[in-house]
Amino acid sequence: MVSEERRQEVLKSLSEGVVEYREDQVKDSANAALEEGMDAYDAIMNGLAAGMEIVGDLYDRQEYFVPEILMCADALYAGLDILKPHLKTASDSGARGQVVIGTVQGDVHDIGKNLIKMMFDVGGFTVHDLGRDVPLEKFAEEQLRTDAEIVALSAMMTTTMMGMKKVIHMIKEKNPDVAIMLGGAPVTRDVAKLFGADGYAESAGNAVQEAIKMIGQLRKLDQAGMPAK
Amino acid sequence: MAAMTPRERVQKFFRREPVDAMPVFSGMGLVTIQAINKMGIRFAQVHGSADYLARSAMTSADLFGFDSVIVPYDMCTMAEAMGRGVTVYENAEGVLYPTVPDKWTSLDDVKLEEGWIDKARMPKVEEAFKILLKEANGKYAVGAWVLGPFTLGGQVIELDLLLKGAARDRARVEAFMDKMTDAVIDVAKRYQALGVDYMNVREMGSGTDLLSPRMWKQLIQPYLKRIFDELKSPKILHICGGTDLIVDLMNDCGADALSFDQKNNLVETRKKIGNDVILLGNFDPWDTLCQKEAADVPAVMKACIDAGVDAVWPGCDIWPEVKPENVAAWVNTVREYGKKPSPAVGRI
Incomplete structure (x- = not known):
């Protein structure tokens, strides 16, 4: 030792x-x-x-x-x-949960998405990264295939943000318990609420702030000897 | 006294001569789905046809009373001509803007072929300007825009390569930025040579959401200065996102006017730039024109004017699926509330 x-x-x-x-x-x-x-x-x-x-x-x-x-x-x-x-241990290597992540169709910017992915990687989640410019129905299909608890969607531009609303509807219709996170420059608290999302981050920088806060929470839970999930 | 034509109004506005009322226009996309529907086409079809581009711009201005028309609508024309391709999402539901599917994977791969400027849709955009200048001549001002070199760079190469390279690989990043700057100047000069009434340089990806003011000064400002040195007036610099920390740096680039999106504190910006620079901005186009009730739109426009703009511009392209009554409220409020002089432009 x-x-x-x-x-x-x-x-x-x-x-x-x-x-x-x-x-x-x-x-x-x-x-x-x-x-x-x-x-x-x-x-x-x-x-x-x-x-x-x-x-x-x-x-x-x-x-x-x-x-x-x-x-x-x-x-x-x-x-x-x-x-x-x-x-x-199993809990160290992925039993925290699964996440489906990607940048919605019409958007090829993925810096914010990759930073959020990093947070899930560090946190011990199993990450299913669909990449960028992802057809909307692919998110719902992948969530159903993997039974992931979280779906994280990114759009950097207002012009692609509208696709998020459709994805949320597709997923929540089949599985209302899935937590959906939105990220990207045009996404505000109001937009997240309007679209029916469960969380949001408004830029790559904010995404990493949110990600770091979540990692910090995990570390505190671990230090307190509590289950992290 | 006879009212000015929209074109006269915009031309005098940029010369900072007195106008009859605040012009209602933009340096970014102003196409509406109502115009697209009236033409009987789909949004995905408009980008590849000079005639569709010109007609959709004029129809939008006809329907809503804008003072200008502006094309193109997507940000891929130059990247596509450089050989990076374009995805137009022909089968997608609703409005989806084209994207660039194939980026160079390293700075070493970036090579611009001879004659790239005449490839892909570039001639169609030029043809659209010619149609607009002929058919809208004397009626609407004809606006043009180009991406700034950093934002164009992000269309043709992975942005993280550029961002990390600025710290780790400065010489190669500077050589790349020089190439992009030359390309922007060449294209903007072509549009100006056709006779467009104003040129907006949209360095939209360079706000302080991404870059520090220090990096902006090193990586963005020198190239923008070179562009504005080369271009004729009127020329505008637009940046989206966080800009409060770089207003002074932007103002030193040589543009005649500065345009900001809704994140900018216009009151503070006006104090920084004084009353001799035209200030444009800064309502949230999606929220204001697609989400709000029409009755709430006048307050948004009045807030921009009260904050010290010379013309109320949307912070980005308007989302084409606008509520018509909201656009009418934008136009009517600015016409009425904008009768009084603005800080940089007087009234007749």
Whole structure:
């Protein structure tokens, strides 16, 4: 077992590597964590995800903008790719739930969608990424196929946002318990409410803020020894 | 005194000469589904025909009393001509704008072939302008727009490559931005040579939702300055999303007018730019024209005018499926409430 002092050192290096978008540092620290017997889930949540929480604070303070967040996300994935195959328990590796995610037909912008996907990846969800410019009926089909609890839809432009309403209707008609999240620049609280969605984020930056808040909640629940789901 | 024609009104407006009333127009799409339906076509058909483009613009202006017509409606014409293709969603229900399906996957792949400017739908857009200038001449002002180089770049290459490259791969990103800037200048000059009445440069993807003011100054401003140096007046700079932090930087680019969407604090912006710059904005087109009750529209227009705009512009293309009574409320309110002088433009 790794000492507490060493554990903290590795976690700090993972976190700093994400914040400073140093992919090599994150890879080295993730490999060190595994070689030295650290728990992969601990390294993800208290190293990588903790770093992303700091990134969220920097975004709030307008020190970081989307380009920096994208580079931080690259660093986070560099670590996640190494650590994720080593998650030990079912609850660590995907039993939190499933999510279907994609950018609606007519929209080929996917930065916000990819940031939200990152949040689900970090949080231990099984993510079914449909990509971008996704025909509306595909969301409903994929939700039915996978029985996913969450469907996350993204549209960057007003001109494609209207498609979201149709998707929500298609899904809720068949399965009213599915939680539907909307994201994208034109999406406001009023639009989400009008369309019958369960949550929203209005830009790539806000998406990551929302994502980071959710990761923070998961970390707190884990630290309190409570079931995360 | 005889009323001005819409074209005279818009031309004088941009010269900052007194006008009879605030013009009702835009530098972005003004096509309505009512015009499309009246022509008996589907929205997906309009983008590929010079005649449909011109007629739908004129029919929209005829139906609702706009002072201008403007084409094209989609943001793919240049990217398509550069070889990136276009998806028009011919079988989609309702209104869906074309998109670019095939982006270059690295900065190294970006090559503009000789003669790209005459490929795909580019000649059709030019033909549409010629029809408009001939048939709407003297009646409506004819507006044109181009994407800014960063936004055009996002149409032809993955945006995250550009955003991350700005920090990690500056020299190659600058070379790419130079290419896009040359392309924007070439196209805008062609439209200006045809005789359009105003040119709107829409650097819509560059707001502070994405970029820091510092990065905007380094990655966006130098290229916009070069564009506005090369273009004739009247020339407008429009940016969507977060703009409050970059108003001064935008104002230094050399445009005659600045246009903002509904996220901008116009009162503060007017203080920053003074009364010598034409300010345009900034109602939420989808909410105002498609969602609100018509009775609530005048308050939106009056709020824009009270905040200090010289003309009330939508923050983006209007969503074609407008409520006709809301558009009428927009036009009527601006005509009436806009009789008084605005900060940069007087009245006769």
